[in-house]
Amino acid sequence: MNHVASKNLNLTLKIWRQAGPKQPGGLKTYQVRGISTDMSFLEMLDVLNEQLIASGEEPVAFDHDCREGICGTCGVVINGQAHGPDSGTTTCQLHMRRFHDGDTIVIEPWLAKAFPIVRDLIVDRSAFDRIIQAGGFVSVNTGNAPEANTTLVPHHVQQDAMNAAACIGCGACVASCKNASAMLFVSAKVSHLASLPQGQAERSKRVLNMVATMDAEHFGNCTNTGECEAACPAKIKLSNIAQLNREYMKAALLSKE
Amino acid sequence: MVTVADTPLDGRCPDGNIASRWDQRKRDLKLVAPNNKRKYTVIVVGTGLAGGSAAASLAELGYNVLSFCIQDSPRRAHSIAAQGGINAAKNYQNDGDSVWRLFYDTVKGGEWRARESNVYRLATLSTSIIDQCVAQGVPFAREYGGTLTNRSFGGAQVSRTFYCGGQTGQQLLLGAYQAMMRQVSGGGIKLFTRREMLDLVVVDGIARGIVTRDLVTGKYETFVSDAVVLCTGGYGNAYYLSTMAKTCNVTAAWRCHKRGAYFANPCFTQIHPTCIPVSGDHQSKLTLMSESLRNDGRVWVPKTKGDTRSPDQIPEDERDYYLERRYPSYGNLAPRDVSSRAAKERCDAGFGVGPSGMSVYLDFSKAIKEDGESVIREKYGNLFHMYERITDENPYKVPMRIYPAVHYTMGGLWVDYNLQSNLPGLYVLGEANFSDHGANRLGASALMQGLADGYFVIPYTVGDHIATRKVKPISADRPEFHEALEAAKSRTAAILNVKGTHSTEHFHRALGKIMWDHVGMARNEKGLLHAIEQIKTLREQFWHDVKVIGSGETLNQNLEHAGRVADFLEFAELLARDALYRDESCGGHFREEHQTEEGECERNDADFSYVSAWEYQGIGTESILHKEPLTFVDAPFGVRSYK
Ligand SMILES: Cc1cc2nc3c(=O)[nH]c(=O)nc-3n(C[C@H](O)[C@H](O)[C@H](O)COP(=O)(O)OP(=O)(O)OC[C@H]3O[C@@H](n4cnc5c(N)ncnc54)[C@H](O)[C@@H]3O)c2cc1C
Ligand code: SF4
Ligand code: FES
Numbered sequence: 001m002n003h004v005a006s007k008n009l010n011l012t013l014k015i016w017r018q019a020g021p022k023q024p025g026g027l028k029t030y031q032v033r034g035i036s037t038d039m040s041f042l043e044m045l046d047v048l049n050e051q052l053i054a055s056g057e058e059p060v061a062f063d064h065d066c067r068e069g070i071c072g073t074c075g076v077v078i079n080g081q082a083h084g085p086d087s088g089t090t091t092c093q094l095h096m097r098r099f100h101d102g103d104t105i106v107i108e109p110w111l112a113k114a115f116p117i118v119r120d121l122i123v124d125r126s127a128f129d130r131i132i133q134a135g136g137f138v139s140v141n142t143g144n145a146p147e148a149n150t151t152l153v154p155h156h157v158q159q160d161a162m163n164a165a166a167c168i169g170c171g172a173c174v175a176s177c178k179n180a181s182a183m184l185f186v187s188a189k190v191s192h193l194a195s196l197p198q199g200q201a202e203r204s205k206r207v208l209n210m211v212a213t214m215d216a217e218h219f220g221n222c223t224n225t226g227e228c229e230a231a232c233p234a235k236i237k238l239s240n241i242a243q244l245n246r247e248y249m250k251a252a253l254l255s256k257e
Numbered sequence: 258m259v260t261v262a263d264t265p266l267d268g269r270c271p272d273g274n275i276a277s278r279w280d281q282r283k284r285d286l287k288l289v290a291p292n293n294k295r296k297y298t299v300i301v302v303g304t305g306l307a308g309g310s311a312a313a314s315l316a317e318l319g320y321n322v323l324s325f326c327i328q329d330s331p332r333r334a335h336s337i338a339a340q341g342g343i344n345a346a347k348n349y350q351n352d353g354d355s356v357w358r359l360f361y362d363t364v365k366g367g368e369w370r371a372r373e374s375n376v377y378r379l380a381t382l383s384t385s386i387i388d389q390c391v392a393q394g395v396p397f398a399r400e401y402g403g404t405l406t407n408r409s410f411g412g413a414q415v416s417r418t419f420y421c422g423g424q425t426g427q428q429l430l431l432g433a434y435q436a437m438m439r440q441v442s443g444g445g446i447k448l449f450t451r452r453e454m455l456d457l458v459v460v461d462g463i464a465r466g467i468v469t470r471d472l473v474t475g476k477y478e479t480f481v482s483d484a485v486v487l488c489t490g491g492y493g494n495a496y497y498l499s500t501m502a503k504t505c506n507v508t509a510a511w512r513c514h515k516r517g518a519y520f521a522n523p524c525f526t527q528i529h530p531t532c533i534p535v536s537g538d539h540q541s542k543l544t545l546m547s548e549s550l551r552n553d554g555r556v557w558v559p560k561t562k563g564d565t566r567s568p569d570q571i572p573e574d575e576r577d578y579y580l581e582r583r584y585p586s587y588g589n590l591a592p593r594d595v596s597s598r599a600a601k602e603r604c605d606a607g608f609g610v611g612p613s614g615m616s617v618y619l620d621f622s623k624a625i626k627e628d629g630e631s632v633i634r635e636k637y638g639n640l641f642h643m644y645e646r647i648t649d650e651n652p653y654k655v656p657m658r659i660y661p662a663v664h665y666t667m668g669g670l671w672v673d674y675n676l677q678s679n680l681p682g683l684y685v686l687g688e689a690n691f692s693d694h695g696a697n698r699l700g701a702s703a704l705m706q707g708l709a710d711g712y713f714v715i716p717y718t719v720g721d722h723i724a725t726r727k728v729k730p731i732s733a734d735r736p737e738f739h740e741a742l743e744a745a746k747s748r749t750a751a752i753l754n755v756k757g758t759h760s761t762e763h764f765h766r767a768l769g770k771i772m773w774d775h776v777g778m779a780r781n782e783k784g785l786l787h788a789i790e791q792i793k794t795l796r797e798q799f800w801h802d803v804k805v806i807g808s809g810e811t812l813n814q815n816l817e818h819a820g821r822v823a824d825f826l827e828f829a830e831l832l833a834r835d836a837l838y839r840d841e842s843c844g845g846h847f848r849e850e851h852q853t854e855e856g857e858c859e860r861n862d863a864d865f866s867y868v869s870a871w872e873y874q875g876i877g878t879e880s881i882l883h884k885e886p887l888t889f890v891d892a893p894f895g896v897r898s899y900k
Binding site: 006019020036038039040042043046047049050052053054056057058059061063064065066067068069070071072073086088089093095097118119122124125126128129132133134136137138139140141142143144145146147148149151152153154155157158161162165166168169192193196198199 | 310313314317328329330331332333335337338347349385387388389390391392393394396397398399400401402403404405421422424426427428431434435436438439441442448450473502503504536537539540541542544545642643646647649712713716760762804806807811812814815
């Protein structure tokens with residue numbers, strides 16, 4: 001229970017380096033020494049980058065911002081696992097105590113057709129924004145809102161909505177899926193809004209448009225392997241995908257729009 | 258010697274009854290006709306709560322909005338990390354809250370250093386924010402019957418904080434982001450992600466556009482507009498270690514300052530009492546443990562100096578619950594500045610715990626015993642989980658260890674009541690402005706302010722600028738645009754050309770240490786003078802010795818960071834000078850020379866009841882001080898006691 005005293009690790013890193021979207025890429029090997037087990041994974045990469053700058057080599061580009069597991073900016077594949085070995089944990093919240101002295105760690109970017117590589121470990125996830133643009137909202141202009149307590153939302157409904165709304169938009173679900181499907185991400189937003197009274201008016205239109213955009217953005221099909229749920233740092237449940245499928249069927253059958 | 262401008266600065270507040278000032282201002286503001294709005298372009302820089310809500314609301318009105326952010330998606334702005342909640346004077350609890358009480362708590366919390374009129378408007382608008390967010394589908398916590406529920410935050414004796422677990426900022430930002438995305442698909446907003454604003458373009462004295470660098474291609478661009486709305490957040494990263502996201506910066510605000518916008522109260526910085534302590538030299542940022550935890554957590558240290566027993570071995574009567582002892586009526590919910598100093602006092606006196614002795618306990622055992630672990634888990638589950646991941650300790654079993662850290666900046670660009678800076682056409686919203694929190698912000702009030710500014714103030718005031726000044730279309734071929742573009746380019750080139758021996762990180766950490774040691778929780782004249790000299794020296798070293806690898810024509814995060822650190826090195830001096838000039842203690846600004854026997858702030862209303870707004874005169878030349886006098890009629894000066 002109590003914190004185990006920190007140790008220092010020497011590690012071999014194999015990191016994907018790629019100068020730009022159209023340039024060739026490949027794994028490059030680096031050694032880092034004296035990595036404290038109290039460091040976060042990104043702090044370990046900071047150490048490497050300082051080392052590279054000192055030796056005159058370009059630092060490794062990786063996306064990050066909050067370093068608290070909430071902004072969804074970070075995300076790399078660590079030894080084949082999106083966001084690394086810990087469940088419910090983003091790359092920035094993974095700590096080096098999870099590794100052992102002498103380990104080799106392979107670090108790669110999200111690999112998916114819909115997420116083109118920008119540089120090194122950074123990818124372009126703007127397809128997610130376009131999916132939300134297709135309908136991941138409630139159409140209510142500022143100033144139009146009724147008094148907040150007019151519509152009651154039972155506690156359990158709010159909890160379900162909150163659990164789905166917790167998605168941080170990181171893209172690990174896509175990266176971990178052999179089909180590069182975005183179903184978990186899309187289902188999280190569809191379920192969040194479908195479960196609340198405020199989301200009802202556009203319920204059918206929303207799911208149809210979001211799914212159409214998802215397909216147009218070259219995300220793959222879902223074959224229910226469940227890898228996405230295992231990789232998701234926000235613990236978005238696979239049951240959301242089942243709900244998405246139901247919502248979609250219902251909308252496709254009944255929609256008059 | 259500081260030069261003080263002769264004419265006092267005017268916040269241009271309406272007069273009359275405080276409760277009807279905003280209505281009166283809305284009556285007086287000129288309008289732009291609905292079908293004329295699309296002829297006007299408004300640049301909104303930043304997509305946090307302030308920028309996101311502003312961009313969406315302005316586009317809904319019909320303006321042509323250009324929206325910029327550093328991140329790859331607007332949804333990742335720093336606001337996403339806010340945990341605890343958002344205040345609103347709904348009085349759903351029937352516990353005595355009202356618009357007036359929220360107003361009064363905020364003025365008192367800020368130690369009478371904010372503008373009364375602004376704060377009253379903020380309190381009034383707070384209730385509409387909750388309505389708006391609920392309508393967007395923000396899943397605020399609910400009672401079993403389905404009504405909205407509340408928690409308490411520091412500095413208040415009523416329960417008025419609305420929340421979504423420990424992810425309130427995330428849910429509010431996603432609400433604003435989704436409203437933005439709706440406008441993007443409708444064509445009202447053009448989105449420019451991974452673009453950093455590097456300069457403001459001023460034409461004939463009016464803000465008319467910006468210069469940006471595309472962070473992927475390195476390309477510089479200029480954008481023309483009829484108004485510029487700056488929502489670029491706070492400058493806490495001047496201290497290197499803070500709870501702010503890594504890309505938070507002062508660059509956009511600082512470049513506007515260099516173009517003539519006054520910078521107000523930079524020394525009003527907030528150190529948050531409940532953060533995870535520093536664990537080693539590798540530390541790259543600090544993590545907040547939300548103030549909401551103090552609803553159920555009790556803060557204590559051992560009564561004996563240097564007591565190394567594990568916390569469960571220390572009996573109840575050998576524990577010093579120092580906040581409950583010193584501030585019996587607010588207890589663990591004493592405001593942030595007060596709680597932070599109290600923690601520092603105990604640790605400096607040798608009572609701190611943990612390996613370095615620089616932390617105190619935040620203990621949930623009583624709440625877990627009384628309410629059960631599941632209740633605590635539902636309220637704070639994600640925070641406990643985060644704590645355990647970082648520290649490797651389970652807070653359901655062992656008390657958390659916490660220590661204060663830089664968290665928020667009350668200072669920012671000066672704005673009038675309309676949120677317009679002294680540069681016409683430049684509006685500043687959210688944490689980037691200075692307006693509503695005085696010398697100390699109360700918990701759960703930043704989210705409220707950002708959204709009030711963006712949803713409910715700027716949609717009214719920006720039109721007035723366009724209509725009264727009759728702004729005319731201009732082209733980006735004007736020399737002012739070329740000049741600003743070249744200035745931005747040459748600054749980046751200069752950084753790349755230094756080719757020194759130390760990394761940007763090295764300089765940023767060194768600056769942070771100076772700031773934390775001398776311009777942090779406790780400040781004094783000698784330390785501040787020393788800090789100013791050290792900052793100057795470090796700045797010179799930076800320009801002779803920084804080593805940035807790579808080119809300006811590709812994605813180069815190291816170069817981006819270097820540009821921001823270069824600006825922090827200029828800005829930090831102003832922050833320290835402001836702290837030196839303000840020879841009183843108030844809120845987050847604690848001058849050791851001015852304290853009571855019990856170590857509380859000694860404010861000096863006779864000499865310092867004003868906003869300090871600094872006018873840039875060049876690097877190495879002292880800025881001119883403009884004073885905006887503050888008067889308090891509806892919340893008259895009082896003693897800020899939480900005892
Ligand atoms: C950990 C944490 C928890 C918090 N919890 C709470 C809470 O519970 N309740 C509360 O009320 N407040 C809280 N706060 C404070 C609150 O979150 C912030 O004050 C608020 O979100 C700031 O919002 P903003 O829109 O002003 O700026 P930000 O959210 O910081 O957004 C800034 C935007 O500007 C952009 N930007 C910055 N510089 C440039 C540039 N040069 N060019 C282009 N774009 C730029 C960024 O990309 C970003 O989009 C918390 C703060 C922290 C750090
Ligand atoms: S569903 Fe999970 S893995 Fe996918 S984007 Fe959301 S948070 Fe990331
Ligand atoms: S950096 Fe924000 S989630 Fe990892």
